[in-house]
Amino acid sequence: MGASASFPTLGVLGAGSWGTALAAALARHGREVTLWARDADAAAAMQSTRENARYLPGNRLPDSLSITPDFDRAATAGVVVIATPAAALRATAARLAPLAPKAVVWLCKGFEEGSDRLLHEVMAEALPGVPAAALSGPSFAREVAAGLPCALVCAADDIALADRLAAVFHSEAMRVYASSDLAGVEVCGAIKNVLAVAAGVADGLELGLNARAALITRGLAEMTRLGLALGARTDTFMGLAGVGDLILTCTGDLSRNRRVGLAIGRGEALADAVGALGQVAEGVRSARPARELGRRLGVELPITEAVCRVLFEGVTPRHALAELLARDRAREGFGG
Numbered sequence: 001m002g003a004s005a006s007f008p009t010l011g012v013l014g015a016g017s018w019g020t021a022l023a024a025a026l027a028r029h030g031r032e033v034t035l036w037a038r039d040a041d042a043a044a045a046m047q048s049t050r051e052n053a054r055y056l057p058g059n060r061l062p063d064s065l066s067i068t069p070d071f072d073r074a075a076t077a078g079v080v081v082i083a084t085p086a087a088a089l090r091a092t093a094a095r096l097a098p099l100a101p102k103a104v105v106w107l108c109k110g111f112e113e114g115s116d117r118l119l120h121e122v123m124a125e126a127l128p129g130v131p132a133a134a135l136s137g138p139s140f141a142r143e144v145a146a147g148l149p150c151a152l153v154c155a156a157d158d159i160a161l162a163d164r165l166a167a168v169f170h171s172e173a174m175r176v177y178a179s180s181d182l183a184g185v186e187v188c189g190a191i192k193n194v195l196a197v198a199a200g201v202a203d204g205l206e207l208g209l210n211a212r213a214a215l216i217t218r219g220l221a222e223m224t225r226l227g228l229a230l231g232a233r234t235d236t237f238m239g240l241a242g243v244g245d246l247i248l249t250c251t252g253d254l255s256r257n258r259r260v261g262l263a264i265g266r267g268e269a270l271a272d273a274v275g276a277l278g279q280v281a282e283g284v285r286s287a288r289p290a291r292e293l294g295r296r297l298g299v300e301l302p303i304t305e306a307v308c309r310v311l312f313e314g315v316t317p318r319h320a321l322a323e324l325l326a327r328d329r330a331r332e333g334f335g336g
């Protein structure tokens with residue numbers, strides 16, 4: 001048991017922007033938190049300077065937050081939080097398996113590249129039978145690190161588990177709602193990043209605010225269509241992980257995905273845009289798995305298709321835009 005007697009201790013695996021910000025917020029709220037950084041030098045520097053100079057410069061980490069390069073120490077907490085990029089989720093979960101974690105929550109948003117699986121499917125394979133939930137929603141790390149308020153959603157197949165884990169993260173500064181629509185929450189988190197790249201491209205091309213609103217709205221329809229084909233519920237897309245995170249990431253310049261899109265819309269190459277970021281832009285990695293999934297399920301994803309063509313097939317943003325605008329007229333709704 002941790003500092004607050006009725007709450008389990010927390011171990012956060014991954015000391016990038018979001019892992020560090022969430023660990024700091026939880027520690028400030030009185031939870032007993034251990035943050036694992038895979039780089040021993042970075043862990044030692046953070047522990048002594050009380051700053052994550054690479055990912056959250058200028059933000060003071062609470063004294064009660066313990067930072068360690070010892071994976072097992074963080075991984076044997078009462079609740080383990082995986083805060084790596086989606087690409088490292090399976091390997092991190094596999095490393096956890098022999099430690100028999102009691103409950104695992106993952107923060108990453110995306111698909112598994114290669115298998116095109118949603119992340120809860122990866123978790124079920126890597127940690128079968130372990131109580132697990134996704135924590136998602138509109139939450140720029142920098143704002144959370146600064147103690148500004150936000151609202152999130154904690155999703156698990158079992159709503160009682162979602163409720164129980166939501167309570168572990170919940171505070172006045174971080175309201176956490178529970179959901180049993182795991183597939184829906186995951187589709188939202190993965191696709192909103194692809195759409196944020198698209199919104200950035202549109203703004204980089206200076207298409208205007210009307211165009212951006214149209215893109216966000218039709219993007220929401222696209223995201224919902226894919227989610228419904230995967231068994232998700234419509235109301236999830238109207239919630240925090242859906243429209244909430246979509247608006248945040250498509251309009252907020254703190255978004256790395258949006259910034260990659262902006263650079264591409266202004267004529268920069270993808271490698272340069274991603275390189276300049278120095279952090280993960282999951283939309284770049286999720287776009288192709290999303291397209292594959294859509295094709296397999298017979299779901300039209302025109303914006304995702306356009307993002308793939310611009311990022312990976314040498315199509316210019318202007319040409320992709322012309323293709324989108326030339327699509328057949330349609331009736332409004334979630335249909336294509």
Ligand SMILES: NC(=O)C1=CN([C@@H]2O[C@H](COP(=O)(O)OP(=O)(O)OC[C@H]3O[C@@H](n4cnc5c(N)ncnc54)[C@H](O)[C@@H]3O)[C@@H](O)[C@H]2O)C=CC1
Nearest residue numbers: 015016017018019084085086088107108109140141279280
């Ligand atoms: N930054 C944000 O505002 C938010 C991020 N997320 C999601 O959280 C996930 C992590 O994002 P950030 O922390 O922002 O990324 P980041 O790029 O800031 O940091 C990633 C961290 O993961 C570590 N890492 C990378 N590969 C690893 C591996 N194989 N094993 C162990 N550690 C590894 C890196 O060293 C780094 O510490 C992403 O899926 C992102 O979409 C979700 C909500 C908010």
Ligand SMILES: O=C(CO)COP(=O)(O)O
Nearest residue numbers: 137138139140255256257
């Ligand atoms: O998911 C996020 C906010 O909820 C962070 O978005 P970016 O990865 O685009 O910065």
